[in-house]
Amino acid sequence: MSGKFRPRPGFVVQAYKFALDPNTAQERALRSHCGAARAAYNWAVSWVTASWWQRKAEASYGLGEEGLTSWRPWSLPALRREFNRVKITDPRFADWWEENSKEAYNTGLANAAAAFDNYANSKQGKRKGPKVGVPRRKVKRKARLACRFTTGTIRVELDGRHATLPRLGTIRTHEPTVKLLARLQDGTARILSATIRHERGRWFVSFQVEAAREITPVARPDGAVGIDLGIKHLAVLADRTGEIRYEPNPQHLDGSLKLLRFHSRRVSRRQGPDRNKGIQPSKRWIKANTERNKVHHRVANLRTDALHKLTTRIRAEYGTVVVEDLSVAGMLKNSRLARKVADAGFGEIRRQLTYKGQRNACRTIVADRWYPSSKTCSACGAVKAKLPLHVRVFTCDVCGLVMDRDENAARNLAALTAAVTTGTGVAGDQDTPCVSKPRGADRKTRRQRPDRNTGRGGRAGGATLPHQRQTEARDRRQAEALVLW
Structure with a gap:
């Protein structure tokens, strides 16, 4: 099936993925x-x-x-x-x-x-993202094992434990397929294609299905929550009612580092492959490497399960979710935080919150990457010039607010829902009515450094300084750059 499939009105295209147990x-x-x-x-x-x-x-x-x-x-x-x-x-x-x-x-x-x-x-500049190079041949030892079927016999058997694919026949599934089978029997879904894939040491089949759209009502459709992701706590949730909830970071990889170190030493002591010398790996190396890979696969499965449970729980409760546009690739360049950031899965959390919100017809607001959620006081709106990462407590120099920096950031993110409707982005001004702003300013300009010539901040001789214009433009972008899905 070539091209992008467009579902019928009232239908969506979703996938049902099952593990296989082939002989x-x-x-x-x-x-x-x-x-x-x-x-x-x-x-x-x-x-x-x-x-x-x-x-x-x-x-x-x-x-x-x-x-x-x-x-x-x-x-x-x-x-x-x-x-x-x-x-x-x-x-x-x-x-x-x-x-x-x-x-x-x-x-x-x-x-x-x-x-x-x-x-x-x-x-030609028609594709976003990094530049794509010329397609190259796939190496057998590195290529991902995957194959897609769009025609032929593609079905789920009535016993709920087998799947039939073209030329492959009927293969037993590791888990029951009753959810997909029930929708197929009710006539609310039809299979478009099937993809087999080998990942994490197992074979999987993913059925692409055109299913009737079912919107599940959330518990608090008018509720909004701001989510601040971190390492000490995986997520800090703050809603507009003032409720704060800390989600602990499971740190699945850290819990398995000792076992990984043990298996890695076993692998290093055995004769491994050497392409330059033409040496094939020994059977003992293959066995030890398989045991090590099982630990990696278990960590990945635990992380995936935890993230799905977290995002599903959030999406089942709130109608509006505010997240940050984090530069995960930039965080991974920090050698001290790379392992922690990769284990947390910040990008996967945002992806799951987005598509699960679309599935329930809920909003997902992505704050601008340069929005100072941690530096802004959630009570008075004052913005700190600097707030190092090792400072875990936010202290406002204007109103004297003392609060955990992650909680303060989550409150500011939750307040962005008010910025969409009332034009204010400060947590303390959520109930403040919208005031007319003749010049269209949505936020106060930050206090500027004093001018070297006049000794005062702001304008000098009626002219705007270049660094002032840049700061004002950045503040306008921070106030307006909200991506709403």
């Missing part, structure tokens, strides 16, 4: 299908880029544009036509291509077409 023959077939997808992807990348290298070589000989080899297309239909033409005679596919479903090869071709599209759009 030895079925696991071999699963790996064969994923390997076929990788082989088709590598063929498509080589076939398209071959014309690029040919044109570059011909241009080095002085040939004109008319004499160069024509560009090869990378659209999915073009790749599919060419692959069907060469797969019978090409020695790389002729002996075994019939062993797998055609959907396995179509998966690789579709991924290659998408990779070339992303590269072209990125080079």
Whole structure:
């Protein structure tokens, strides 16, 4: 299935993911299908880029544009036509291509077409984010095992413990599929595609389903909560009624570091692989490495379970959630905090809060990245010039408020819901009626440093200084830059 599927009105597209328990023959077939997808992807990348290298070589000989080899297309239909033409005679596919479903090869071709599209759009400036390089061939030892099925027999068996996929047959699931089966039997859902994937040492199948949209009412639809994420406490929740709740940080990785250190030493004492010398790993190394990976997989599973429970609990209670636009990539560059930040999963928390809010028709407000939630007093609105990270208690120099800095930040984030409706972003002004501002200012300008010439803050001789204009512009952006989903 190419292109982005658009569900019918009143329906949404969601996924149901189940762990599989394949036997030895079925696991071999699963790996064969994923390997076929990788082989088709590598063929498509080589076939398209071959014309690029040919044109570059011909241009080095002085040939004109008319004499160069024509560009090869990378659209999915073009790749599919060419692959069907060469797969019978090409020695790389002729002996075994019939062993797998055609959907396995179509998966690789579709991924290659998408990779070339992303590269072209990125080079032309049509794609956001970091620059995308030229698609490269996938290495067998590093490639992620995955395959997608869009046609053929894709169903969940009536016993609720088996799933049927094309050419793979019926595979037992590790967990019951009664939730999806009930919706299929009621006619409120239909399966669009299925994707098999090997991750964390297990095989999973994910069914993409077009399901009737069911909005679950939240306990407090008019309630708003601000969430300040941290390391000491995973999240500090403050709602507009003044209630504060601290969510502890499980720190799953820290609890397993001793066991990981033990297994890592066992792995280091065994003969591992060496590609430069052509040395294959010993069986004892493979066994020890498998035991170490199990610890990593357990930590990842515990983290995923904890984050899902936290975000589901928040979304089931509040109708509006305010979170920060944290620079997680920048935090990971701090060698002292990188492990703690990665273990907390800040980006995953925001992602889950966003899509779970959309599912229940609730609001998610993302505060601007430069909004000083920790430096702003939640009582009077005064902003500190500096607040080092090691200072865990916020003390206001104006009104004398003393409060935990995370709690103060959460209160300010909760107050941003009032900024959307009344134009104020201070926690202490939530009940203050909106006052007309002729110049359109939503927040007081910060107190400026005294001018060197006049010794006073503000304007000097009726002219605005450059650093004052920059500060005023930054304050306006902080007050207005709210991303509302």
